[in-house]
Amino acid sequence: MNRLDTELQRLYLPPQPACQAQPATPTGSAQHASPALIDADGQVRALVLELASAAGGEAVAALWQGLQNELELPAPAIAISGAGYQVWLSLSEPIPVAQAREFLESLRQRLLAGIAPRHVQLLPGLPSGTTDAAEAPDTPDIPGTSVPASHVRLIPAQLDESGRWSAFISPHLAAMFADEPWLDMEPSPDAQADLLLGLKSMAPADFQRAWQQLAPAKAVSIFAAPPAPAALAGQAAATGKQPDLENSPDAQANTATGPQEPRTASAAEQDPRRFLLAVMNDPSVEMGLRIEAAKALLPYSAPHAFTR
Template identity: 50%
Template sequence: MNRLQTELNRLYLPNDRQSEGQDSANAAHHLINADGQVRAMVVEITQPTGWDGVAALWQGVQNELDLPAPAIAVSGINAYQVWFSLSAPVSVTHAMDFLALLRLRYLGPIAPRYIRMMPTADAAAPQHALHASMVPALQTETGHWSAFVAPELASMFADEPWLDLPPNPDAQANLLSRLVSIRPADFRRAQEQLSLANVPSPQATLSTSTPTADEADKVPGKGPATAEVDTDPKRFLLWVMNDPAAELRLRIEAAKALLPYFEGVSHRCTGRPDPHHIPSPDLDSNEHKGSR
């Protein structure tokens, strides 16, 4: 086993697949163990938005979530990839949920057609899952190579996300040797933090349960989206919920996040008390006057 394969095993391959990966490192199924669990999670962002999305994601997971830096790779075709490593395997479903939260948090402005998240369900065989091909590898359809790249040099590949020649294995191993895997406790903490970050603030107010004319223009199928959709939590969730191109799971989660606010509107309109309402403190009472 060479140094590169040792690093790939350390970061991405489940324990029961590591010996198999020595002979065919490009086989994507080696990233999923016999129990349907993974240690590698990959986000692929294609041109023309590849580098901007990668930069936002790569910096965000470190600055906001306090997670170790993931690896950055060029696909050898038309995309960047961000490779996350887990120290302990999780189920494919758990990995997919985490990637969906990352997408909502950091890649909202990018159209879904430019993003692939792996592992992912296999539409042709729902009981199975698909994963990314290992890096580095020759891409037969283009004749170019995929490769891990140094973060400080990654932007140079924005127009051509590939290598013309095979990367040096020792150089690839050196890049990977600097990376550490996400520990289980940190993975759970980050997932909880992302879940909270993707829910509208409790202070958000809704005057109606239906979108305004201005909002309707920003719902898919009703008109062009604008940057405002991504900065207003309610509008963004409405956009996700009504986007037929979005994954059904994401649309359901968006609807669940919006439900409490629509329920509150319903109670106000009917005059019935809202069982979920928590009265705010009386800011005119004597005990609060001193703190104004």
């Protein structure tokens, strides 16, 4: 990979196995970058707001400054796309497409409220036939399936047979491209890499904090802590169905080594993880509680991208 490939990988491309790694920059005008920007699980690190030329360079400047001054987020990259401007935000950890869309919509409403929605495109795009994030299916948007998601082409890229190119530009030069948002020749890869070199990705904590500022109710629903074991126990008691802790796999493993001393609570009840496993594996507990237990077990099995 050249320096530009390295910067694009660092900022925008999802992690991929070394055996699948390939140059990030396009090699032809027909090549589309969507598969590179959306991973196999339907998640993205690159969030892009595309503003039509009619929106004006002032709107781009206001968005660029608002992200840093109002939301205290890292500076985004600015690009010209042939049809207008693109503002590229980078996440250090990938998020689902639908979640990315909701965050971008919150940004649009806060920082681009004076711009007609028809002049602003949010990318990644929604699956075919949907018009807003609320209509997106619950399953991830995975390229190559019946629920495809779309994204922008990686930059720089040749736009058409005229020889025009998209490119990253200095934010301070955006106004110069208001009438002609493209380059007439291929930009230097090293110069493009230099424009990206000083940019940083948005940390999960910063993403969560910014979303709480933009849309508190939505952020609470997304980042709410999983139910505590005590809460699950209370819910089970309310239904009159208690998990069979004594016969759970973990409890049986503990008793297999021999008799135990008298106790007031089983080992499974005293250990949150074992309690949750018992709830999840007990067929006598209603399915809703078993699902909640499975969700609550996630922090015990793998780190969450957006937990504090």
